[in-house]
Amino acid sequence: MSQPPDLECRALSKRYDDFFAVKEVDFEVPSGSFFSILGPSGCGKTTLLRMIAGFQMPSSGDLLIKGRSMLDVPPNRRPVSMVFQHLALFPMMSIGDNVGFGLRQRGVNKPDIRRQVERVLERVGLGGVASRPVDSLSGGQKQRVAIARCMVLEPSVLLLDEPLGALDLKLREHMKIELKRLQSEFNTTFVYITHDQSEALVMSDQIAVMNKGRFEQVGAARDLYYQPATAFVAGFVGEANRYTARVEAANGGLLHLVTSQGVSLRGIDAGDGLAVGDHADVFVRPETVRLSRKEEDLAEFGNAGGGRVESVLFNGANSQLILRDAAQGGEISVALPQTGAFRDLGKGEMVYFGWEPDQTRCYRKAGG
Known part of the structure; x- marks a missing residue:
């Protein structure tokens, strides 16, 4: 027993x-x-x-x-x-x-x-x-x-x-x-x-x-x-970029969404059974976002954009960049890679970012 x-x-x-x-x-x-x-x-x-x-x-x-x-x-x-x-x-x-x-x-x-x-x-x-x-x-x-x-x-x-x-x-x-x-x-x-x-x-x-x-x-x-x-x-465990978006298309858990700022995103349904027309809270971890100085390097990512450096938050291995997204005007937090390739980035410089759809988790918005 x-x-x-x-x-x-x-x-x-x-x-x-x-x-x-x-x-x-x-x-x-x-x-x-x-x-x-x-x-x-x-x-x-x-x-x-x-x-x-x-x-x-x-x-x-x-x-x-x-x-x-x-x-x-x-x-x-x-x-x-x-x-x-x-x-x-x-x-x-x-x-x-x-x-x-x-x-x-x-x-x-x-x-x-x-x-x-x-x-x-x-x-x-x-x-x-x-x-x-x-x-x-x-x-x-x-x-x-x-x-x-x-x-x-x-x-x-x-x-x-x-x-x-x-x-x-x-x-x-x-x-x-x-x-x-x-x-x-x-x-x-x-x-x-x-x-x-x-x-x-x-x-x-x-x-x-x-x-x-x-x-x-x-x-x-x-x-x-x-x-x-x-x-x-x-939103409570770990750091995350958060968006509010509307589901425009849904196919087998893969979603096409448009944010309240009009930016197109692709993500996955976290289990709420989201359908076309639903409103969602969308989360992207800073460490899942990739950086490049060349826009074409990120062309194959499901989500991509460009922005200018607002600030660099230095915290050793946990350092982050805050970018001003050129498309939506909002901020996006990106974990600074530890390769040293971007350690010389300064405020106002342009950099490109992207992440895969399976790193975009979407939940039904409360009351939505």
Whole structure:
């Protein structure tokens, strides 16, 4: 008989009068996986996490951990621990006392607490520092103490509420890798909420993109990025050029569209069954657009045009060009190739661009 998932939500909802903070959310988190809930502020992800922790009760639906419903289980009896955004470490306590706090609450004897605290501190790379004051640590070390304090309790599920939000950029980038390493080290199920897509894409085995209390799509990072199921996911995950267009012809999923500026495009139906006359939201990733100084080089592309350089946004390997499209007058963002062939482009210079139809994803426009 197969083991139940570590966490399962069935039509879980949280309602405040006529407003649904979370509405009929269904998902499973397999044992030992890193599951992220990604969405903008106010989408319901913190409410969902608090229901899993037991701090809020759902209005309807069910929530199971290892096959057992948690609806009648208080927070302190659920097999979960939680890392908060601001960590909530006790500044007057030593590192060891912080990590062992939950064990003391459970009545574990002092020798066992000392042994378990040392063991978990070793696993997070902080061996031998139990007696030091917690305020002597760096931001990244405090993150590891907060995780150690949870992991010493051996939870079935570790909940993480935007724990990297207060860190500076360099430390946040380091801790993304460190968190993934720790999750693999402990082989514990992590449920992580964030509004930062980079955090979710780098660390997660599965990601749920949440919007207005619902899950828009659940999948691996590559699926969400390259095959977004909805216009919201296409616009929220990664960068994209966006157009509004009308379908002029449809043939086996291949579409001919005309934008609101009168520019002809060719793209693919992302699954909405678009037909002639429908209005669509159209997305093109900057890195799928090719550049040339010669217009004829891009003649075979399904979509092509020319524009003048508005600005160069230098960001190392992620540098971009902003072009003013000569045909439509609007801007188009293009990832700057790392070959060096275009690094000398200056403002006002003319350059040609093009991309294939299968890189143009089209979704039915809401209300269209």
